[in-house]
Every structure is written in structure tokens, then in C-alpha cells.
Amino acid sequence: MEILVTGGAGFIGSNFVHYMLKTYDDVQLTTLDALTYAGSRDNLEGTLDTARHRFVEGDVCNRELVADLVDGVDAVVNFAAESHVDRSINDSKPFVKTNVEGTQVLLDAAVGADLDRFLQVSTDEVYGEILDGSFGETDPLNPRNPYAATKAGADLLVQSYQETHDLPTVITRTCNNFGPRQHQEKLIPKLIRNAVRGDRLPIYGDGSNVREWIYVEDNCRALDTVLRSGEIGEVYNIGTGEEMTNLNVAKTIVDVVDASRDQITLVEDRxxxxxxxxxxxxxxxxxxxxxxWSFEEGIRETIEYYRPV
Known part of the structure; x- marks a missing residue:
């Protein structure tokens, strides 16, 4: 199987590249990444010296480049996205460009190609918040921040191309990931770094916001399952049922690294x-x-990855 992985030098994308090359001997990968602040060649260390993996630096919005890369592959896995909610609140323009326009460029290229599968990697945030129960794949989308809105828009584009162009698409919507190779601005790497350094751990509001967490390797296994066995036109939620308040995430990290809970600081909510x-x-x-992976097992592994910081 030949796969184009967009955004493959980012957090989840690079872990997926490592996972696929480690798991299968018959997979050929091409990674496309613009190497913006959140993507790094270092995330692909150990994969760039194999003949089964090619890295291309470039923008997912570059139509000519994307059309050339999509031509001849069996599958596209689209991780390419701006993904930080705080950044989207301050400036949503790059989120619209990469998350929506970039997906459109990929879909247009896919229309003229002979793909077996187009996998759109999305997020649980497209559903919005839910105070009780859980979201199923057929629940309506209700994004409440610019990042989530652009991901929802991309999902709808993917579904529309499946309906109007008969593209073999599948969509995954995953809960919060954590693990190695994540950018230091994200919650868990930031909390680990600050806890080890003795700095304060900023937590929005009263810390009661609840997130469901998945160790990134488990997500890669789920993505592989959907890529190979998912039904065309379907959406698949990926989660663990392990819910934690942001405050308890901070407390867990502080306790594991033997820091002080006094470092945890509540700040103005976003x-x-x-x-x-x-x-x-x-x-x-x-x-x-x-x-x-349980949350506790995953967080200990993640802390060891980031420990000298």
C-alpha cells in the first residue's frame, strides 16, 4: 500500500508514520509537511533513512504539488491542520486556509486519482460540548471555536465530495491525544515542562473542564483500523472513556514528577x-x-519522553 500522509511531521502525523513503518513491511509512505512551527523533521527521526519513506516539504494548499503527490497512491491520510484553539481565537485566517482550503485542494486532487481510501483526521471538538452522555457519529456538529469550526467545515467538504464525486472517504473524530513528539505549547507537554522546572502550571478557569484522553499510539492503531477496514462514507469516533478534569491532569503530572501542587495556578478562562x-x-x-494504554501508563511514558526539558 502506498500512502500520502499530509501533516506527517506534526504530532499525530509523525507518530502515525512511525507506527505504520514499524507495523508493516509492505507500506510505502510519502510525508508532506510545510514544517511550520508545529512540524519538525526531528519528529521523523529514524524514518528518513528508509527507502519506504519519502519526505516532501511543501504546503497542502499547493495544488500542483498536491496533485502530483496524490497521483499513484492508494490512500491519503490528511493530518494537515492548524490545531491550537487559543491561536485560532487570536487569528483564524491560517486555520481557514490550512484546515478548509487545504482539505479542498486534497479532495480536488483525489477526484482525478484512483484512490482506495481518503481518510480525513478530525476531532471531537466539531460536536461542541456535551454535559452528560456522549456524542455518536450521527449527532449534529456544533463547533464553538474557530479551530473546531474549520475542522467541521472540512468534514462537511469531505462528505460532500463522497456524495457528489463518489470519493472513497472515511472520517475519524478523536478525543484529546497525548504522547511523544507533541508541540510544547499543548497542555500536557507544557504542564510537564513547567512541573519539572518548578514553574507555575496555568489552568484555565476553575480547572473543571473535562476532556477524554487517548495515548497517541492507541489513536494510530485506530486510524490504521479505519483506513483498512472502515466503511466508505462513514464517520468513526475514537476515544477511551478516560475522562479527566484539566485540574486533575495537572495534579497527576505534578505527583508523578514529584513537584508541588502549589505550582498549579488557576488563570482567567479563555x-x-x-x-x-x-x-x-x-x-x-x-x-x-x-x-x-491507560491514562496513567501513558502519562508516565510521556513524562519520560519530555523529562530533560
């Missing part, structure tokens, strides 16, 4: 901060996938 996300993952689990 605008439109969703209270809780939760996913019904029974559809994916019926395909034989289940998470293998």
Missing part, C-alpha cells in the same frame, strides 16, 4: 471554553479495536 467532550466509540470497538 472565550468559548467547552466544558466537556465525550465520545461513543462502540462503532469502532465493533471492528475489534480497543485502547491498550
Amino acid at each position: 472565550p468559548g471554553h467547552d466544558q466537556r467532550y465525550a465520545l461513543d466509540t462502540s462503532k469502532l470497538e465493533s471492528m475489534g479495536w480497543e485502547p491498550t
